[in-house]
Amino acid sequence: MRPLGVELAFMLQDREVDTVFGIPGVHNIEIYRGVEQAGIRHVLTRHEQGAGFMADGYARATGKPGVCFVISGPGLTNILTPMGQAYSDSVPMLVISTVLDETAARRGPLHQMRDQEGAGRTVADWSETARTPEAAYQLLDRAFAEFLAVRPRPKSLHVPIAVLGGEAPAFPAGGMAEGQIGETWDGHISALAQALRQARRPLFLFGGGARWIGFAGPVLERWNAASMTTYAGRGVVPPGAPLHFGSYLARPSSAEALSRADAIFVFGSELAQGDLWRESLGTDTRLFRVDIDAEVLARPGQYPIYGDAFGVFDDLSRSVEEPLETDWTPAEIAATRARWKAEIDAERPGIVPVCDALSAALPENTMIFSDMTQFAYAAKEVWDMPKPGLWHHPTGFGTLGYALPAAIGGALGHDGPVMAIAGDYGFQYTIQELGTAAELGLSLPILLWDNNALGEIRDNMISAQISPVAVTLKNPEWRHLAAAYGCGYAEPASLGDLTAILNSAFTAGRPTLIRATPALGA
Template identity: 55%
Template sequence: MTKQPLGAQISHMLKDRGVDTIFGIPGVHNVELYRGIEQAGITHVLARHEQGAGFMADGYARASGKPGVAYVISGPGLTNILTPLGQAYSDSVPVLAISSCLDETSALRGQLHQMRDQRAAADAVCAWSEEARDAASAYALIDRALNEFASTRARPVHMQVPIQTLGALADPAPQPLKRRPTYPAARHDDVYAAVAAVLAARKPLIVFGGGARGAADVIPDLLRQTGAASMVTYAGRGLVPGDAPLYFGSALARPDCAKIAAEADLVIVVGSALSDVDLWRPTLGHTAPMIRVDIDPACFDRLSPQDTAILADAGEFLRAMTIAIPARTEDQPAKWDAAQVARQRAAWRAEIDAERPGLLPVCDALKAVLPDDTMIYSDMTQFAYAAKEVWDMPRPGHWHHPFGFGTLGYAMPAAIGGAVARPGLPTLAIAGDYGLQYTLQELGTAVELGLSLPILVWDNGKLGEIEDSMVRSQIAPNAVVARNPDFLALANAYGALAVQPDTLEAMQDAVLQAFDAPVPTVIRVTPDITG
């Protein structure tokens, strides 16, 4: 290739490195980034707001396993995408945001889209935020991002390029590496030490996080080999079969889960940070030694002297364990009681049903009809809060939720990105009536793309979770009821389909029909559906 403006060369570089889709919004300050998109053969998805573009890139990354890429303008374009970048940081999602920036800000004032320090603003929610002032720097930063995505804990990153630099002629980017760096592999000594520890334990407990997805196919064998009880984080749902006899489910946040952890004489945590939003308490509750396996050294910060830290890819570590470990013999039975586990799970389900009356029947009805390969994106809504504790996923990595940062408005645009990444496969968005309105305008993008996307809206006419929190705190509920629009009419106005089922059976039919519809379908569900 000959020289072209750097903005065009960036698109060609991304294409050469496997990027096939970019989410974003063009503007006068980043128009040069758009010069090479079609030329490079990249699909561009036009969002209605940069926040939507960021969530789409996030959803695309989670569904495809590839980085999500977004183009935004300087100033408000970047600030609008900061919330999605913060969410991607909390949930370890590889998102690359590329923005333009002003050429000079120290001596000139009052420029269009001017900020005091745009780079630093993005740095607050990203692994890093850097400015590329020439082509070589831009190429180096893009490769740095892609290499880190492939070999370390995924975090979003931001690169900004001055407007004049984007328009300046530049040579093509260098050829990509033949092989990118990979996650660290476990040492043989670490694997065999873990095997010896789990065989010596009588009541081992393994906690699987989302980082263990690479070993989903061997985890059932590992649990049989070790006789270990298991739990999963919300992000780890689907890693353990729901009918596994010693599976406690995704109930880490239940207060009495700490008592279960205290029964173990060895705890192994694989691919999870065990963050505050996993536990909602300071510690897991164990007193036994713990083995932590993770690719992020920061996960080892709070280990005690009796614990073991293993820096390794969780999936490969578990695979190595299943090869190295012999089956537990009959004279070394594990002491976990399957009947106790079943009783505990039933008790937790009853607690959730009492805390959130009327929701579990809706969850059960929806789960009963969804194809096993359905990918679900949920928002911060009571429906999702209940489901993530009782819904055993048939496979891992198929329910995505804005954990950690906990933003509203995530579900629908992220589901759009997920549907773009998995054409022809079922994708479902679940949002509350309030959260949906944060990014409702992205329905236009879904219609433009012709996505067969059911968007289930749990409409209780209020901020139900906040109201409950106020009541528990003995505060008179205040500012928790808002006038909702006619969601069905709004959907029709965008060109989408819309339906309000009045029975659980009708809801099931509506969702299945939406998977085959030529445009998205908004399905409004109210608490009245359960009578």
């Protein structure tokens, strides 16, 4: 028999986990006993928050669960923010933490919490303590099964220190085979097909749950159907599609555009506040909704279909093979898009030209991880993606400090170039992970949008007639900071200079910090 920590490491390897993120501590060293033996790559982060965001980025880039090892107490509390982000954005993440063996009768041990399991439950899909090896095995397999079978969200597995170091029986072989949600939607395809054929202005709205649909463009053109995406759904419909409204759903006047439709088909989006920035879609047009979240489907005023977005769309495309005639015209949609883009350019001067330059110059398969920054807020609307799953943003939880560590995780999982986009303030939340990126030798460009302020909050204060307070900051000398971590540094003087620097950074063999200011796009 081997210690449970060793068995868990080998069990993860058996379930095709090849990379974990975390920090070893006195309470969780037993799980590290088996990491090298199992051939698992461990990425040492500078903070547990960085570990969680890296696991998030890795999961988004690969489609596989991101796995983290953290200690009891502060190790778990430090990773709660990334777990909340993963929950909000439907990212599969497994956080394995130790927990004290006993907390009721004794006070004051190292890393003690009153209710560690309860703390995990506030941001995870579930938070459970495995008090036996058998329970640990069952909970681990439950996590992987649910990542495949239902809406993927983070799981928090706690293992008492003594249990982790104690002898354990061999872990069970196998696990849940890959598959998809049961095809419970068969009876609904005819209803969807009928509604589509009868509609004169059908509109398809794709969210992040539809990112596996890589063939929507030609099918929508055949149907002459209009389309729109959430930020997370960008790329499901290719750039240049003649009847595509783009990712302008959060524009207030998108409600008017949606009202022009006589049937709306929503695939893989809960249409949360971060998608709409208003209370509802703003239209009473008949709504057909495909999702794997029963809570989303339970909302009134819609025709709900429980199922996988890819599977339902594929079946619908086979059911309606003929071209359809509709009343949509490319001219009206192009005019609407142009008006929305002009609004954004006026609201956030200097950003749209930079987005246009980068969109034209970056390699097609570049994966982007952005932070909560004005640059990203504008870019998410005006920058079309050539295919889905390429731009990742902390939309739902809205946490600062996401971009850099998530891009590190993404770079370890994506077979192509990866870049990070952060604002000068949010970047400093997880700036220490520059050390992790440098240590890994990642060719990672980091576009730093530097306006010497919490720009969005400043502008909101001014708009609300509040004197701007606590929104300016003293930034470090970025050049020296980059050098201290062994990273490259650049300050582009023009848009052409920016694109050249970025493309060189993709092969630099180290991270490159690229400072850009609003003057660059003026």
